[in-house]
Amino acid sequence: MKLQTYNNCVFCGSKKMKIIKNQSFEHNFYTLAIKNDFNLKDNFFSKMKVYNCQKCYIIQNNPWFSFDDTFKIFNEIYGQHNRNWNNVLKFFKKGELPNHGDLFSLLNKIIQIKKYAEFNSPFMGLMLNFFYEDHKNNNKIFFEKIFSSALNYLFIRQQAGLSKNQIKKNTKLAKEYFITLNNLKQKKKKNSPKIFKTLIVDNSHLSWLYNDNYKSVNSRSLASGLFDIKVKNFNKNEKRVLYDLFGIFHTLDHTHQPKIILDYALKNSKFVIVYCHVDNELEKQHLFSLSDKFITYLKNQNIKVLNLTDKINKNYNSPEQYFLCSKNHKLPKL
Numbered sequence: 541m542k543l544q545t546y547n548n549c550v551f552c553g554s555k556k557m558k559i560i561k562n563q564s565f566e567h568n569f570y571t572l573a574i575k576n577d578f579n580l581k582d583n584f585f586s587k588m589k590v591y592n593c594q595k596c597y598i599i600q601n602n603p604w605f606s607f608d609d610t611f612k613i614f615n616e617i618y619g620q621h622n623r624n625w626n627n628v629l630k631f632f633k634k635g636e637l638p639n640h641g642d643l644f645s646l647l648n649k650i651i652q653i654k655k656y657a658e659f660n661s662p663f664m665g666l667m668l669n670f671f672y673e674d675h676k677n678n679n680k681i682f683f684e685k686i687f688s689s690a691l692n693y694l695f696i697r698q699q700a701g702l703s704k705n706q707i708k709k710n711t712k713l714a715k716e717y718f719i720t721l722n723n724l725k726q727k728k729k730k731n732s733p734k735i736f737k738t739l740i741v742d743n744s745h746l747s748w749l750y751n752d753n754y755k756s757v758n759s760r761s762l763a764s765g766l767f768d769i770k771v772k773n774f775n776k777n778e779k780r781v782l783y784d785l786f787g788i789f790h791t792l793d794h795t796h797q798p799k800i801i802l803d804y805a806l807k808n809s810k811f812v813i814v815y816c817h818v819d820n821e822l823e824k825q826h827l828f829s830l831s832d833k834f835i836t837y838l839k840n841q842n843i844k845v846l847n848l849t850d851k852i853n854k855n856y857n858s859p860e861q862y863f864l865c866s867k868n869h870k871l872p873k874l
C-alpha cells in the first residue's frame with residue numbers, strides 16, 4: 541500500500557494548489573474498511589492533506605492512494621456502488637424514482653431530448669426516468685416482474701461448475717426468463733417517443749467496475765439487458781455523435797480524466813447536466829471533489845452555465861449541486 545503524490549490539480553493540471561488550514565481527520569465507514577483491509581495505521585490517512593486548486597477551485601487530497609491501489613478500493617473493498625443499486629431497488633420494488641427533484645421534467649421542458657448519453661454508473665442519473673416514461677402505463681407487478689426476469693436471466697447463465705442436469709435445467713429457465721423479459725419490454729406506452737440512449741463508460745480505476753454487482757449481476761449488464769440502450773467505451777477521438785443532452789451524475793469525481801470527459805461531453809452534446817458533491821471537506825476515500833466555485837471556473841472558460849440546484853424542488857441531505865452547461869447553445873432563463 542503506497543501513497544502517491546498528486547501535486548498538480550487532477551482536473552485542470554494547475555500547480556497552484558493551496559493547502560486548506562486547520563485540517564482534522566475522522567474515519568467514516570469507507571476509510572475504516574480501507575484501513576482494515578489494507579492493514580493501515582491512522583497516520584497513513586492523516587498524511588493526506590486537502591488542497592484547493594486556485595484555477596478551477598476543485599479540492600484534492602495529496603498525497604493519496606497510488607493508482608494501482610485505487611482499483612482495489614473501488615473493485616474489491618467497495619466494489620458495489622451502494623447508491624447506484626439502491627436507486628434500482630427502490631424503483632423496481634417501491635416505484636420510487638431516484639431523487640433528482642423535478643430535474644427530469646424541467647430538462648424535458650427546456651430541451652428536446654432525442655439523443656441522450658450518460659457517463660459511467662447507469663442508475664445514478666436519468667436512465668430510470670426514461671424507462672419509466674416508456675412503461676408508465678403498467679402496474680406495480682409489471683415493474684417487479686421485468687426486473688426479476690432481467691436479473692434472473694443474467695444470474696442463471698452463470699453455470700460454471702454445475703452438473704449436467706443443473707445446466708440443462710438452468711438453460712431451460714434462462715430461455716423462459718429471456719422470453720418473459722422481451723415480452724414485457726414491448727409493453728410500452730402508446731406513441732412513446734423513440735429516444736436514442738447511450739451509456740458511455742471509461743473504465744477508470746476510480747470508478748465502480750467489475751464488482752458493481754447485485755446478486756452476482758453487474759450494473760452495466762443489467763442496464764444493457766433491461767433498458768433500450770447502447771453501452772459504449774469512451775473514446776475521445778470517435779466519430780462525432782451530437783447528443784441533445786449528456787448526463788454526468790456523481791461520476792465526474794470518479795474518473796482519472798475528468799477534464800477530458802467534461803470536454804468530450806461539451807463537444808459532443810448540445811447540453812451537459814452535471815450533478816456533483818460540493819462539500820468543503822473532502823473525505824479520504826475520494827481523490828478530489830468539485831466545489832461550488834467550479835461554475836465560476838467554467839464561466840471563465842467561456843462555457844455557459846445555469847445552476848439548477850435551487851430550481852428543481854429538491855431537499856438535499858448533503859451539499860450537492862446540479863448545473864446545466866453548454867459550449868455553443870444558449871441556455872434558457874428560468
Ligand SMILES: [Zn+2]
Pocket residue numbers: 549550551552553554593594595596597598
Ligand atoms: Zn484545477
